[in-house]
Amino acid sequence: MNIKEIFILSFESIWDRKVRSILTILMVMVGSALLVAVNGISAGFRESFNKQFNNLAPNILFISNSQQAQGGGGGGGIGGAGLPAAPKITLNAAVVNRIHSLPYVGDVIPNYRGSATVQSQSESKTDAILSMNPEKLLVIAPTLEFVEGSTIQPNNPASMIVAQDVAMPAGDANPFLVIGRSAKITYSFVDPVSGQQKEESKNFIVSGIMKPTGNPTIDSGIVINLQAGNSLLQKSDKFDSLFVIAQTTDFVDIVEQEIRNLYGNNIGITTVKAILKTIQQFTGGISAFLSSIGIVSLIVGAVGVITTLYTAVIERTREIGTLKAIGAQNRNILSLFLVEALLIGIFGATIGLMVGVGFGYVLNAVISSSNSGGDSSSSPIYLMSGMIMVWLLSIGLSVLAGALPALKASRLLPIEALRSQ
Numbered sequence: 001m002n003i004k005e006i007f008i009l010s011f012e013s014i015w016d017r018k019v020r021s022i023l024t025i026l027m028v029m030v031g032s033a034l035l036v037a038v039n040g041i042s043a044g045f046r047e048s049f050n051k052q053f054n055n056l057a058p059n060i061l062f063i064s065n066s067q068q069a070q071g072g073g074g075g076g077g078i079g080g081a082g083l084p085a086a087p088k089i090t091l092n093a094a095v096v097n098r099i100h101s102l103p104y105v106g107d108v109i110p111n112y113r114g115s116a117t118v119q120s121q122s123e124s125k126t127d128a129i130l131s132m133n134p135e136k137l138l139v140i141a142p143t144l145e146f147v148e149g150s151t152i153q154p155n156n157p158a159s160m161i162v163a164q165d166v167a168m169p170a171g172d173a174n175p176f177l178v179i180g181r182s183a184k185i186t187y188s189f190v191d192p193v194s195g196q197q198k199e200e201s202k203n204f205i206v207s208g209i210m211k212p213t214g215n216p217t218i219d220s221g222i223v224i225n226l227q228a229g230n231s232l233l234q235k236s237d238k239f240d241s242l243f244v245i246a247q248t249t250d251f252v253d254i255v256e257q258e259i260r261n262l263y264g265n266n267i268g269i270t271t272v273k274a275i276l277k278t279i280q281q282f283t284g285g286i287s288a289f290l291s292s293i294g295i296v297s298l299i300v301g302a303v304g305v306i307t308t309l310y311t312a313v314i315e316r317t318r319e320i321g322t323l324k325a326i327g328a329q330n331r332n333i334l335s336l337f338l339v340e341a342l343l344i345g346i347f348g349a350t351i352g353l354m355v356g357v358g359f360g361y362v363l364n365a366v367i368s369s370s371n372s373g374g375d376s377s378s379s380p381i382y383l384m385s386g387m388i389m390v391w392l393l394s395i396g397l398s399v400l401a402g403a404l405p406a407l408k409a410s411r412l413l414p415i416e417a418l419r420s421q
Contacts, residue, residue, distance in 0.1 A: 006332065010340040013312060020311070024304040025348040031298030032352025032394045036387060037360035038294055040380030042287035044364065048378030049279050056215055056272045057142055059106075060250045061256055063099070063242040064268035065089050088266040091239040099244055102258045104251035109136045109243040112229040113329050118222065120176055120183040128164050128221035129185070131229020132243075134161055135386040141215045149179050150208030160185075161206040163219050167209045177206050179323055185222070189234050202232050261390075298394060301348065302401035305341055310403035313337070313412075320412050334410035341402020342395065349394035 005361070014021040048135040065088075090096065091110065098106045112131035117124055135154045138144055146161075160183075167177040177183055186201040204224065212219055230237060246255045256269055320333055360380040 006335050006339050020308055024308045027304040028348025029352040031294055031301050032349045033356035033359055034294035034297055035390045036356025038290040039386045040360040040382045041364050043381040044378040045283050055076055058272050059246040062270040063246040065091050066268040079201035104247050104255050106247045107245040110239040112233050112235045113240040114233040116185045118183055118185050130221045130223050141213045144213050145211045147209040153207050158204055159207040160224040161208040163210050165220055179206050187232050200232055292302040298397050302397045305398050305401040309402050313405050313409045330410040334406045337406035337409050338402055341398050345395035346400025349391045
C-alpha cells in the first residue's frame with residue numbers, strides 16, 4: 001500500500017462513519033476555536049494596554065496623601081479593618097519643594113482635583129476638574145494633541161482646556177463646549193465652619209480642546225490653572241496629588257525610594273510601571289484560565305478520537321484481517337489508522353481556526369459592551385505564529401490519541417481477525 005492508497009482508505013472510512021466522525025471533528029474544533037479566540041483577545045488587550053501606557057510618560061510617579069498600609073503596593077493606602085486611613089501628610093508648597101530638591105527629580109507638578117457641574121447654554125453636565133499648570137500637560141501626556149484653534153493660556157484664571165469627550169459627548173447631536181465660548185462651573189461643598197452646603201461658581205472661556213490620548217488623567221476632564229482651581233475647589237493651598245517627574249525612566253525606582261525614605265508609608269506612591277505590571281498580571285491570569293479551558297476541550301477531543309478509532313478497529317476487524325491476508329503489513333495498518341486520526345485533526349483544527357477568529361470578535365464585543373456600553377477599546381489580534389501553534393497542537397493531540405487504537409489494529413493476527421465476525 002502506498003501513501004495515496006492509505007489516505008484514500010482513511011478518508012473513505014471517515015466518510016462511511018459520517019455522524020461519529022463529525023462529532024469527533026467538532027470536539028477537536030471546539031478546543032482549537034477556544035484557544036484561538038482566547039489568544040486573540042489576550043493579544044488585543046495587551047496591545048491596547050501597551051498603547052495606553054505608552055501615552056503616559058514612563059518616568060512619572062503619582063503621589064497622593066493617602067496613608068499606605070505596611071507592606072502594601074505603591075498607591076493609595078488602606079488602613080486597618082479595611083477602612084481608609086486618615087491622611088498624615090498635607091501636600092503643600094513645602095512638600096513640593098522638598099521633593100523637588102531630591103536627587104534625580106526633574107520636576108514636580110502639583111494639582112487639585114474635584115467634580116463640578118458645568119453649564120453651557122441650557123445644558124448642564126457633571127465633569128471632573130483637574131487644576132494644574134496647563135503648560136505641563138505635555139509632560140504627563142507626551143503624545144497630547146489639540147484641536148485646531150486651541151491655545152494654552154497658563155496665566156489666565158478664566159481659561160479652561162477640555163477633553164474632546166467632554167466638549168463633544170458621544171450620542172449628542174451638538175457639541176457641549178466650543179472654543180471661544182464661555183461656560184459656568186459650579187462646585188458644591190460643605191463649609192467647614194458653618195457646616196452648611198455652599199456653592200462656588202465661576203465663568204470660564206474654552207481656550208482649547210484636547211484630542212483623546214488614552215491617558216485617563218486628562219481624557220475625560222477639564223483643565224484649569226492652579227489659581228482658579230484653588231479658589232473654585234476651596235482647597236486652601238492643599239494639593240490633592242503630585243506628578244513627580246524623574247529625570248529618566250532609569251531613576252524612577254531611586255526617586256520612589258528617596259520619597260519613601262522621607263515620608264515612609266504615610267504617603268501614596270504609584271508608578272506607571274507598577275500599574276502596567278498589575279494589569280499584565282491580571283490579564284495574564286484570565287488568559288491562563290481561559291487557555292486551560294481550551295486545552296481541556298482539546299483533551300476531550302483527543303478522547304473522542306480514541307473512542308472513535310477504537311470503535312472503528314472493532315467494526316473493521318474483518319476488513320483488517322482481509323487487508324493483512326492480501327499482503328498488507330503491520331506498518332500499513334498502523335499508518336491507515338494514524339492517517340485517519342491525522343485527517344480528523346486537520347479538519348477539526350482548520351475549522352477551529354476559522355470559527356475561533358469569529359468567536360474572538362463576538363466574545364470581545366460582548367466584553368466591551370458589558371464594560372463600556374458598547375465602545376470597544378481593543379480588537380482581537382491574531383498572530384500567525386500563535387494560530388500555527390494551535391493548529392499543530394490540535395493535530396498532534398489527535399495523532400497521539402490515535403496511536404493506541406492504531407497499534408491495536410496493526411497487531412491483529414489475520415486468522416483471528418477473519419474468524420472474529
